Amino acid sequence: MMAAVYRGVRDIRIERVPVPRISASEVLVRVEVCGVCPTDIKKIHHGTVPAPRIFGHETSGTIVKVGGRVDGFRVGDRVALHHHVPCLNCHACRHRTFAQCPQYKRTGVTGGFEAAGGGYAEFVRVMSFCLPGLVRIPRGNTFEEAAMLEPVNTVLKAVRRLDVMAGDVVMVAGQGPIGLMFTKLLSLAGARVLATDFMPERMRLGKKLGAARVMEPDSPELKGVVERMTRGRGLDAVVVAVPVDAAVRQGTELLRGGGRVLLFAHTKRGADAPVDLSTVCVDEKDLIGSYSADVTLQGEVARLVFRRAFDVRPLISHRFFLEETSAAIDLAAAPTADSLKVVVKRRA
Ligand SMILES: [Zn+2]
Ligand SMILES: [Zn+2]
Numbered sequence: 001m002m003a004a005v006y007r008g009v010r011d012i013r014i015e016r017v018p019v020p021r022i023s024a025s026e027v028l029v030r031v032e033v034c035g036v037c038p039t040d041i042k043k044i045h046h047g048t049v050p051a052p053r054i055f056g057h058e059t060s061g062t063i064v065k066v067g068g069r070v071d072g073f074r075v076g077d078r079v080a081l082h083h084h085v086p087c088l089n090c091h092a093c094r095h096r097t098f099a100q101c102p103q104y105k106r107t108g109v110t111g112g113f114e115a116a117g118g119g120y121a122e123f124v125r126v127m128s129f130c131l132p133g134l135v136r137i138p139r140g141n142t143f144e145e146a147a148m149l150e151p152v153n154t155v156l157k158a159v160r161r162l163d164v165m166a167g168d169v170v171m172v173a174g175q176g177p178i179g180l181m182f183t184k185l186l187s188l189a190g191a192r193v194l195a196t197d198f199m200p201e202r203m204r205l206g207k208k209l210g211a212a213r214v215m216e217p218d219s220p221e222l223k224g225v226v227e228r229m230t231r232g233r234g235l236d237a238v239v240v241a242v243p244v245d246a247a248v249r250q251g252t253e254l255l256r257g258g259g260r261v262l263l264f265a266h267t268k269r270g271a272d273a274p275v276d277l278s279t280v281c282v283d284e285k286d287l288i289g290s291y292s293a294d295v296t297l298q299g300e301v302a303r304l305v306f307r308r309a310f311d312v313r314p315l316i317s318h319r320f321f322l323e324e325t326s327a328a329i330d331l332a333a334a335p336t337a338d339s340l341k342v343v344v345k346r347r348a
Helices: 038-046 128-133 143-147 149-162 177-188 200-208 222-229 245-254 295-306 322-333
Strands: 002-008 011-016 027-035 058-066 078-080 123-126 169-173 192-196 213-215 235-240 255-263 286-289 316-321 341-345
Touching: 002 322, 011 322, 027 143, 038 322, 058 123, 058 143, 058 149, 078 143, 128 295, 143 149, 143 295, 149 177, 149 235, 149 255, 149 295, 169 177, 169 222, 169 245, 177 192, 177 200, 177 235, 192 200, 192 222, 200 213, 213 222, 222 245, 235 245, 245 255, 316 322, 322 341
Parallel strands: 169 192, 169 235, 192 213, 235 255, 255 286, 316 341
Antiparallel strands: 002 011, 027 058, 027 123, 027 341, 058 078
């Protein structure tokens, strides 16, 4: 089969590799759509994991082979995949910190080599422990919508961590694909969203997805707007969906005492940032993070997306074929005025 293989820093090559073989407790899926995710870009651009690997984990496709011991799935089923599934049994899982579970850290979907998602290949093997994350795609929905389940799941998990009440005012810094998902899911949760971004098209979409206000983050009016929206209390929560330290600082300043700042894009290790720790200790402003998805939310995420309470289709701006994976990654890494979610598709 054809695959886009990571061979080293910024080195993605289109190669012929064997179709993965499955065991009796696994399924083989022909990839239809795979979204390009910033965490893959980071690994490719910084070489944070050893090569070779086949990345891509926002995957949907068609089951083409089912192991003899697998129940509940058939050849021909259209499915969305989920590549990290916790054991629900260990110490981390009992604390519901699923992303820290040893089984969760194993990637259970692969196109070959060290498992890394495999979505930038023609076929992927789904290991048995990841079958609970598989979701069937309803007839009226597309493979593109299904490929968005994984990122929407990560955002819903983070929104849950914010514990917002109806009427709370939440700032979402950054209206890229992930920031826009926050704007939508927070709005659905009853929050009033103040979204910030510099790009006009992203600001327009933020408004469309439910933001009460959309502004540029350096607008001199921002502080006054926060005061008016919150009657002088300050923001209830801030989501920082861009890897920008200044956004963390700004959000913390605009936050009320006892509020929460959630980091979603600060994935680069080894970068120190100054924090006035009294804002945590005295003002009780919590600085929290959220990483990756939660399989226990998968059913709810599927309902939101497939019934289109959250219609994700407007978020997909660019489509590339598998052999153009490098170009897809480059575009996602350096967004243009009109680019949002970039996906890689099977050539029909
Ligand atoms: Zn992702
Ligand atoms: Zn566990």
